[in-house]
Amino acid sequence: MHEKELYEYIRLTVVNSIRGQLGCDASNIACEHSSGLDSNAIMGCIVNGIGIAPDKIHTITWMESVDDIYMPPMRQNFDLIDRQCHEIVSRVPYCSSFNFNGLCNQDLKIFGCPPQHVSSFEELKLLNANHCSVFFSGFGGDQALSHHGRNVGTDLATFHSLKAFHQWMGAQCFPLRHFLSRFLASKNRYWARSRTLRLDSKTYSSFEDLLVDSLTSSGRNWLGPVSARAYPWELDSYSPLKISLENRILADWIAVRMEEEFRAAAYFNIHKVFPFLNEQVVSTLLNQEALLFRDSVKTGNGRLVHRRAFAPYLPLCLDDLPDKLRPFSPEVRDIIDNEPALNIKESCLFFLGLSELHPQVYRYWDVDMIKTSVDPFLHSGKATYLQSRDIFNCLRTINVLSNWWKKLDDRG
DSSP states (O other): OOOOHHHHHHHHHHHHHHHHHHOOSSSSEEOOOOOSSSHHHHHHIIIIOOOOOOGGGEEEEEEEEEEGGGGHHHHHTEEEEEEEEEEESOOOOOOOOHHHHHHHHHHHHHSSSSSSOOOOOOHHHHHHHTTTEEEEOTTTTTTTTTTOOTHHHHHHHHHHHHHHHHHTTTTTSSOOHHHHHHHHHHOOOHHHHHHHHHHHHOOTTTTTTHHHTTTEEEEEEEEHGGOOOOGGGGGOSSSOOOHHHHHHHHHHHHHOOOHEEEEHHHHOEEEEGGGGOHHHHHHHTTTOOGGGGOOOOTTTOSSSHHHHHHTTOOOOOGOOOEEEOOOOOEEEEEEEHHHHHHHHHHHHHHHTTTOOOOOHHHBBBHHHHHHHHHHHHHHTTTHHHHHHHHHHHHOOOHHHHHHHHHHHTTHH
């Protein structure tokens, strides 16, 4: 499509999709609202595109994040009512016997089995109490419509596109090193994968694969075929743009998270909607020129299709804040750096103190090996945040599974 035609098509498709979900119901509607492009575009479609009055809208914002210092102007832009802007703390809660068992039982009541994503459902209970029937989410935008566009360089790294690549990089002299790396990536997928995996490894801790490393022989027979680490397409800037779009939007975890959020909302009589996981929009994006997604590195114009398609609806302050990498306030930075690590460590020690695990846990995991591995780190006080997080995920998972197996036994 021509650029202007594309932007109008995307905007109208999303607006019509949202309008179709609203129907004639007189109930309130809800929207996830952060300082990012995706949720503000959806808010713009609802308020400016469809004309829904702000007194019908409730928003959910997860606080103690980068959003804290940016939300006031976002809300003012849409004339939102303060008492209907609900803020939920996103930190990891301390686990005790009471709240852990309560959360496990709630999960089983809603899903019938342990979900793959952890949620307290606090926002759904709140929205249900405020008579919201539809809940809009910006999830899925990053994978396609608001893709960062850093992969465009690989599409341009051919010998007949030298000038275009130079202009895209915005360098005074020809950026030979960047050109050769992207050219090699386009010709040698093995090299591109190794570069991406090396970048991904920087986010690992020594306990990243503890659940897999501690599998018994029975556990490896059961889970071995599905325990391999998924390729991190979210970090791969070396593949061509279309390949990146396809693999990011079709990733297994996207479908799993979408289904779990949809089912959880349905339990509270709320219809969860994901406007940016629209098949028409995604299929259209896959057939566009790569440069539409990011026309230059120097100007920082990433996420370009999204920004231009929804420009009439977005707060003006987002013109200077298209990227998610923004500064935190000192107060929030202190909370992020200290409180979560402390809560996670205390929760890990709580899980270590639980001794009555279901026999199936011992069948599939070497529990003694897990405890021997993590105990010295937790008691030394030297565990990093990433190590504490991965220990927490491992210990929580085996205890959640233990609780599930016990419930199945009780039901006969």
